Amino acid sequence: KNSVLLHxxxxxxxxxxxxLN
Known part of the structure; x- marks a missing residue:
């Protein structure tokens, strides 16, 4: 999970x- 966020x-x-805003 976190590995994807790092990319x-x-x-x-x-x-x-x-x-989102």
Whole structure:
């Protein structure tokens, strides 16, 4: 589970956060 999160770049996280907002 955590290994997958490590492959997610900060930019991708930002994009996901923007979508949630």
């Amino acid at each position: 997610v770049s900060p930019e991708t996280c930002s994009s996901i956060i923007d979508m």
